Amino acid sequence: xxxxxxxSLLARKVRxxxxxxxxxxxxxxxSGAFVLTDxxxxxxxxxxxxxxxxxxxxxAAKPRLEISEFEGEQLPTPFPAAVLExxxxxxxxxxxTGVVAVxxxxxxxxxxxxxxxxxxxxxxxxxxxxxxLVRLRExxxxxxxxxxxxxKGLADAGRVKLGDRVGVLTLxxxxxxxxxxxxxxxxDRDSLGGANEVMFTTPVAQQLxxxxxxxxxxxxxxxxxxxxxxxxxxxVAAAVGxxxxxxxxxxxxxxxxxxxxxxxxxxxxxxxxxxxxxxxVGTFLILNTFSIIVAQxxxxxxxxxxxxxxxxxxxxxxxxxxxAVGLIASLLGLAAGIGIGALLAYxxxxxxxxxxxxxxxxxxxxxxxxxxxxLVITVLAALLPALRAARIPPIAAMQDVAxxxxxxxxxxxxxxxxxxxxxxxxxxxxxxxxGGNTLATILGGVLFAFIGVALLTPxxxxxxxxxLGTVFSGxxxxxxxxxxSGRNPRRTAITAAALMVGIALVTxxxxxxxxxxxxxxxxxxxxxKAELVIAGAQSGPRPPTFDPAVLDEAKAIPGVRxxxxxxxxxxxxxxERTWVAASSEPSALVRMFGxxxxxxxxxxxxPGQMLISSDRAESRGLSVGSTVPVQLARGEESTYTVTGIxxxxxxxxxxxxxxxxxxxxxxxxxxxxxxxxxxxxRAADVLPRVEALLADSPEVSVADRDAFIEExxxxxxxxxxxxxxxxxxxxxxxxLGIINTLALSVLERTRELGLLRxxxxxxxxxxxxxxxxxxVISVFGALLGVVVGAALGAAVVEALRDEGIxxxxxxxxxxxxxxGLAAFVGVIAAVLPAFRAARINVLGAIAHD
Numbered sequence: 001x002x003x004x005x006x007x008s009l010l011a012r013k014v015r016x017x018x019x020x021x022x023x024x025x026x027x028x029x030x031s032g033a034f035v036l037t038d039x040x041x042x043x044x045x046x047x048x049x050x051x052x053x054x055x056x057x058x059x060a061a062k063p064r065l066e067i068s069e070f071e072g073e074q075l076p077t078p079f080p081a082a083v084l085e086x087x088x089x090x091x092x093x094x095x096x097t098g099v100v101a102v103x104x105x106x107x108x109x110x111x112x113x114x115x116x117x118x119x120x121x122x123x124x125x126x127x128x129x130x131x132x133l134v135r136l137r138e139x140x141x142x143x144x145x146x147x148x149x150x151x152k153g154l155a156d157a158g159r160v161k162l163g164d165r166v167g168v169l170t171l172x173x174x175x176x177x178x179x180x181x182x183x184x185x186x187x188d189r190d191s192l193g194g195a196n197e198v199m200f201t202t203p204v205a206q207q208l209x210x211x212x213x214x215x216x217x218x219x220x221x222x223x224x225x226x227x228x229x230x231x232x233x234x235x236v237a238a239a240v241g242x243x244x245x246x247x248x249x250x251x252x253x254x255x256x257x258x259x260x261x262x263x264x265x266x267x268x269x270x271x272x273x274x275x276x277x278x279x280x281v282g283t284f285l286i287l288n289t290f291s292i293i294v295a296q297x298x299x300x301x302x303x304x305x306x307x308x309x310x311x312x313x314x315x316x317x318x319x320x321x322x323x324a325v326g327l328i329a330s331l332l333g334l335a336a337g338i339g340i341g342a343l344l345a346y347x348x349x350x351x352x353x354x355x356x357x358x359x360x361x362x363x364x365x366x367x368x369x370x371x372x373x374x375l376v377i378t379v380l381a382a383l384l385p386a387l388r389a390a391r392i393p394p395i396a397a398m399q400d401v402a403x404x405x406x407x408x409x410x411x412x413x414x415x416x417x418x419x420x421x422x423x424x425x426x427x428x429x430x431x432x433x434x435g436g437n438t439l440a441t442i443l444g445g446v447l448f449a450f451i452g453v454a455l456l457t458p459x460x461x462x463x464x465x466x467x468l469g470t471v472f473s474g475x476x477x478x479x480x481x482x483x484x485s486g487r488n489p490r491r492t493a494i495t496a497a498a499l500m501v502g503i504a505l506v507t508x509x510x511x512x513x514x515x516x517x518x519x520x521x522x523x524x525x526x527x528x529k530a531e532l533v534i535a536g537a538q539s540g541p542r543p544p545t546f547d548p549a550v551l552d553e554a555k556a557i558p559g560v561r562x563x564x565x566x567x568x569x570x571x572x573x574x575x576e577r578t579w580v581a582a583s584s585e586p587s588a589l590v591r592m593f594g595x596x597x598x599x600x601x602x603x604x605x606x607p608g609q610m611l612i613s614s615d616r617a618e619s620r621g622l623s624v625g626s627t628v629p630v631q632l633a634r635g636e637e638s639t640y641t642v643t644g645i646x647x648x649x650x651x652x653x654x655x656x657x658x659x660x661x662x663x664x665x666x667x668x669x670x671x672x673x674x675x676x677x678x679x680x681x682r683a684a685d686v687l688p689r690v691e692a693l694l695a696d697s698p699e700v701s702v703a704d705r706d707a708f709i710e711e712x713x714x715x716x717x718x719x720x721x722x723x724x725x726x727x728x729x730x731x732x733x734x735x736l737g738i739i740n741t742l743a744l745s746v747l748e749r750t751r752e753l754g755l756l757r758x759x760x761x762x763x764x765x766x767x768x769x770x771x772x773x774x775x776v777i778s779v780f781g782a783l784l785g786v787v788v789g790a791a792l793g794a795a796v797v798e799a800l801r802d803e804g805i806x807x808x809x810x811x812x813x814x815x816x817x818x819x820g821l822a823a824f825v826g827v828i829a830a831v832l833p834a835f836r837a838a839r840i841n842v843l844g845a846i847a848h849d
Contacts, residue, residue: 099217146176318385485773635664675690753766
């Protein structure tokens with residue numbers, strides 16, 4: 001039986017290779033994700049090991065507010081220089097150095113723009129001298145208050161050189177400095193992981209980066225001979241007390257790497273999600289392929305039963321073929337995944353500013369994931385055809401190979417039940433009734449919905465395909481192609497369902513994002529009563545800011561009626577971590593956003609007072625006069641009194657503090673500004689004057705309201721394009737499915753094609769017939785995808801109505817493009833099968849059994 005299985009496998013190797021390609025692509029995503037995260041993880045391990053190689057023990061004050069990687073940057077708490085002197089007196093300390101190292105020093109390059117960073121920090125600190133790690137390559141150490149040294153990577157990125165006079169943005173507005181030195185790192189590195197570093201004299205660094213003189217962000221301690229780092233850590237911790245975090249260099253390195261790996265794991269889950277989509281589509285392809293092969297081998301399998309093969313042996317034969325396909329596909333997918341993972345790691349390293357990558361390795365998770373997923377998917381997809389093959393009676397050996405189409409009752413009932421389960425899960429997830437399992441419930445609902453629709457598809461395939469095929473019915477090959485595409489509803493349905501999944505996901509996401517864009521744009525147009533907006537595009541964890549003096553200067557421009565600057569930060573409000581805003585002019589803010597008071601006065605805000613939205617007030621049981629403890633990023637905890645409550649809106653809500661509170665924000669500068677003009681004043685007349693005020697704030701620009709809203713909404717377009725590119729893989733697999741189905745169908749109909757050729761059907765007409773069949777199946781799958789995707793997207797939009805997504809937008813033009821592309825895909829998919837059908841030897845085909 002094993003030899004018979006092997007012979008069968010070799011006889012059908014081309015068909016099985018096409019099926020295996022679907023598994024290859026899915027496994028490539030899985031293994032590539034693990035290779036990528038492993039490579040980057042080891043690269044960051046090496047990076048931080050180097051960064052902390054000269055640190056025996058580090059001392060830092062406990063942060064006043066814990067901030068996660070996804071919420072923003074963790075602000076170090078400054079502590080007095082007296083702590084440094086205390087550490088120096090601890091037994092076992094050879095040397096202790098006070099350090100200032102804070103993210104947020106942005107150098108203005110030779111083009112007048114701030115040098116940006118897509119991830120790595122932009123550190124500002126005090127120059128503490130050269131070491132084995134850090135060496136000056138040009139110039140000298142900073143000595144005067146207006147002198148700095150920068151790392152070589154930043155000098156290259158900003159296109160600046162020794163002796164240049166440059167601007168630097170910090171906690172304070174722009175200040176100009178002279179570059180007196182450029183440094184690099186051991187190993188001829190221009191930066192550590194792409195970080196940009198600006199080093200000042202110690203007093204200037206303390207003032208600009210910490211906001212307080214005679215303070216430090218951390219202390220680097222070197223152990224005396226014979227003292228271990230653990231002993232030194234414990235001794236220093238006992239000396240400084242509970243208000244400080246004392247760690248060894250190894251602990252710091254491990255913690256820093258762990259934080260970045262958490263972000264990498266999130267990215268890894270995204271890649272695995274797209275791999276799951278690709279494998280779901282591949283499952284349809286493999287199921288269809290083995291179903292067709294089993295149908296074509298009816299007589300062969302019946303003969304095996306007649307000569308003594310048991311049903312278990314028949315199942316084993318088909319499953320063995322699936323295992324062989326799965327093993328080969330997993331191996332190829334793993335190899336491709338290693339290449340893709342290495343390529344993505346290289347691109348990530350360049351995007352991060354030149355991260356030095358560790359050597360590419362193949363982690364056990366990649367191998368286990370590749371072979372586990374590849375084998376499981378292939379065997380599961382082949383299981384139903386295998387069971388069907390085991391039920392073939394020996395008497396079938398004396399019958400014609402063709403198998404009659406089975407009733408659709410069971411599959412239809414099953415499809416209805418599965419669809420109902422999917423709809424129920426979607427209702428629970430989107431309706432907020434899934435507790436803490438919302439995402440898993442929604443994803444499960446989408447999966448069951450896709451499977452349910454795929455099971456229901458045979459019921460509608462024949463009439464829908466017949467309707468689509470009427471376009472070609474005036475042409476004999478077109479009529480034949482239409483009839484062929486509807487002759488086996490199950491086969492057509494499975495092939496179309498594979499394309500449906502990819503098109504449905506793209507359509508659904510497009511509906512959601514287009515609806516969000518339209519809703520947000522419309523809401524902003526109705527809500528924001530400012531003609532000009534000052535803002536910038538955020539490229540890292542730190543939002544762009546501008547000089548607060550611009551707000552006062554803008555008020556003096558003729559034609560300007562109201563000006564408000566918005567500050568923002570994370571804070572602990574009443575024991576809950578939340579985003580808070582501060583307003584330079586609350587009365588202007590209220591008028592420009594059309595806020596409505598529900599209690600108290602919302603146009604005045606003094607020190608120690610706060611405004612809160614009605615939904616927050618209700619959820620926390622607050623009213624006018626209530627007091628709330630607030631811990632900001634800087635300073636001690638303060639108590640604020642609620643003096644006004646306003647009606648919450650999607651664009652205006654939460655907690656608003658007075659401008660004075662922004663001094664204790666992590667970023668004590670405004671991140672957005674709003675300017676309302678007097679009636680009759682044109683925005684185009686005032687805009688150039690505001691632009692001139694922003695000359696020293698290169699991170700932001702001013703735009704009219706329409707341009708600002710369009711720019712903000714346009715960020716969703718970039719997200720949509722990224723998703724469409726990743727989902728294109730699923731569509732590629734679906735195209736392979738169409739090619740495979742047509743190729744197997746041509747082989748199955750060899751005698752029929754020979755008879756058609758014998759009675760006068762020309763080669764070109766034969767190719768046209770196959771092409772029509774492919775186009776009809778492709779368009780049917782795309783039509784299913786468009787309908788299912790639009791329905792899923794509409795359901796999500798309805799669930800988000802309370803979040804401000806109030807407009808349902810169906811992208812009719814894009815859905816039309818999807819259908820047009822499906823027709824084109826059908827033509828491309830038909831090329832090889834049609835060419836093969838046209839080359840059939842007529843006499844040989846007629847004699848084919």
